Amino acid sequence: MTAVVQTAPLGRAPLDFKEGGFRRNLKRHSTPYLLGLVGMAWLLILFVIPLISGLAVSLMSGNPQDGYTFTWNWSVYSDIFVNSDVPYVTFLIRGLVYAASATIVTIIVGFPLAYFIAFRVSRRWKNALLLLVTLSFFVSFVIRTDMWAFVLSDQGPVLTVLRDLHLASKDFHILGTAGAVIGGLAYNDLAFMVLPIYVALERIDPRLIEASADLYGNKTNTFMRTILPLTRSGIFAGVLLVFIDCAGDPVNASLLGGTHTYVIGQAIQDAYLTNQQYNVAAALSTILMIVLGIILFAYARIVGTDNIEDLV
Known part of the structure; x- marks a missing residue:
């Protein structure tokens, strides 16, 4: 008589069918x-x-006085893009351009900063520098942006110094321009780019850099072929955090911009709070989320997310 022995699949713990x-x-x-x-x-x-x-x-219809009722009003989406006198499409594109520009600025500024903290600073000073990077988050977002408006104002320290050095004319303005809005977005979200890149850099094995040097790789080749590919997951995570946060932000454009820097975030805010067009505000928010989803999905497919789990 042959005994039947039940085995578990390779790599798994054997199943126990005894009592308990x-x-x-x-x-x-x-x-x-x-x-x-x-x-x-x-x-x-x-x-x-x-x-x-x-x-x-x-998808509701109505007004603030009589109330809103659910009527499957899909025409609100066509009205926003075709029949509306308000150029919502322009506001959407402008907001996405500002968000992409601010994301690029944070990469340009944040990557060298994260690299410096990861590789050029002794371990006892790293926590202190990372604290300085995140120190601005201890202050309210609106207060930070309002102080940025003071710095960039016509009587602020930036333009005062530039005019004293005869590098800017009296008619030159920073506040109320697209550059001020992009600068404010990048300033407020810089830590969201620095921290993921720093974590990715910290995970790089130093022996890989030594191996690159042993194979006669100069600093440029080591950075481009060893360090930069290994930080792809950090850059990917930073882009997601910064771009999503900047795309719908109404605060920076309101405090730092002007009439020519009106973005989709302000349109949603005004439609909801000022005009009380709740269905229009909800439709704009839905469109923004769909557009962001498409952009980020395409970005993930192009760049790849093979090592994104390394940050977890």
């Missing part, structure tokens, strides 16, 4: 899913439900 074994197996295999329920509930409450409710509000 089933409960242990169930507890062991269900623990990751139970822990994931917290994150799923968080996404459901703070992302999925607001997204669905925003879409539902956009």
